Amino acid sequence: MSEPTKAQAPSAAGGGRPSRKGIPGLGSLGGLGEMRHLGLLGALALLVVVGLVTRPDNFATASNLVSILSLAATIGVITVGATFVIIGGGIDLSVGAVMALASVWATTVATQSYGPVVMAICAILVGTGAGLVNGLLIAYGRLVPFIATLAMLVAARGLAQRMSDRKTQLIDADNAALVELSTTRVLGIPLLVYIFALVVALGWVVLNRTTFGRRTYAVGGNPEAARLAGIDVRRHTMLLYALSGMCCGIAAILIMARTTTGSSTHGDLYELDAIAAVIIGGTLLTGGRGTIMGSILGLLIFTLITNLFILNGLNTSDQLIAKGLIIVAAVLLQRRNLKERAP
Numbered sequence: 001m002s003e004p005t006k007a008q009a010p011s012a013a014g015g016g017r018p019s020r021k022g023i024p025g026l027g028s029l030g031g032l033g034e035m036r037h038l039g040l041l042g043a044l045a046l047l048v049v050v051g052l053v054t055r056p057d058n059f060a061t062a063s064n065l066v067s068i069l070s071l072a073a074t075i076g077v078i079t080v081g082a083t084f085v086i087i088g089g090g091i092d093l094s095v096g097a098v099m100a101l102a103s104v105w106a107t108t109v110a111t112q113s114y115g116p117v118v119m120a121i122c123a124i125l126v127g128t129g130a131g132l133v134n135g136l137l138i139a140y141g142r143l144v145p146f147i148a149t150l151a152m153l154v155a156a157r158g159l160a161q162r163m164s165d166r167k168t169q170l171i172d173a174d175n176a177a178l179v180e181l182s183t184t185r186v187l188g189i190p191l192l193v194y195i196f197a198l199v200v201a202l203g204w205v206v207l208n209r210t211t212f213g214r215r216t217y218a219v220g221g222n223p224e225a226a227r228l229a230g231i232d233v234r235r236h237t238m239l240l241y242a243l244s245g246m247c248c249g250i251a252a253i254l255i256m257a258r259t260t261t262g263s264s265t266h267g268d269l270y271e272l273d274a275i276a277a278v279i280i281g282g283t284l285l286t287g288g289r290g291t292i293m294g295s296i297l298g299l300l301i302f303t304l305i306t307n308l309f310i311l312n313g314l315n316t317s318d319q320l321i322a323k324g325l326i327i328v329a330a331v332l333l334q335r336r337n338l339k340e341r342a343p
Contacts, residue, residue, distance in 0.1 A: 131245015
C-alpha cells in the first residue's frame, strides 16, 4: 500500500475534507468499493433464492424475516465497532466476552433496583470501560492487539462468571421497559432493529463525514505518516477500542431485551462472526480500507447462512465449517486483489 505524500498527509489530520487519494487506502474505495458491494448483494440474492427453493413455506415469511433482523441486530452493533478497529489497523477478540460482562453487570440485583435506564447506562459504561482498558494497553502499554484483547476476552468472561456465580440472571418485572425493545414493534419490526439501524447510520456518518473517520483511515493505512501529519496515533487508537467497547455495551442491551437475561454465556463466538463479517465486507485486515455498508452486507450474508442451516435442520458443526471456508475464501480474494493492484 503506497504511503501518502507530505502534501497529502496533513490534510488527513486537519478539519478540512481531504481528497480521497489523501487518505491511505481510501483512494480506491470508489469504483472498487461499489463493485464489491454489488458482489455482496449478488451473494445475498443467491442465498435468498436458496432459501426460497429449499424452504418455500418457512423462509419467505414475516416471522422469519423478523427473526433474521433480530439476530443480525445484536451482532451487527458489535460489527460496527469492529469495523472501526480493523480499519484503524487493530483487532478486537474480546467483544463477545465484554458484551456478556456488560449484560451480567447490568442485571445484578443492585443495578436492577435503579430501573431500566440505569441498567442501560451501566451496560454502556461497562462496555466502554473494558474497551478503554484494551485501548490503553495497546496504545500506551504497547501490547500487541491480539494479545491484549485475548487477555480481555478471558478476563471479562471470567469476571462475568464470578459476578453471576455461573447463573443466568433474569430481568425482573419492574424493568419490563427494557424487554419491550424486543417485543414492541413498529411497522411489524422490533424496536431493537431500529436501534441497530441507528447505530449503523451514526457509524457511517462518523466514518465518512467526520475528521475522526478520516483519521481512522490514516492511522490504519500508515501510522507513521499519520503521526507526521499531526495525528495523535496513540490517543486515536485508544478511542477506537473505547468505541468498540461502547458498541458491545449497546449490544448487551439488545441481547438482554431479546433473552430477558444477563448471562456469562452471552456472545459466545460473536467476535468471530463480527470479524468475519468485516472481512467479507472488504475491510483489509491490515487496516486503512473498508466500509460500514460492506461490513453490514457481510453480516447479513452470515446471518442468512445461519438461518438457512436452522430452517433446513442442518448440523451446527457443518455451519461452522461453511463459515470457516467463507472466511478463508474472503481473505484469499483480498490477497489476490492486492496483488493485482500492486505496481
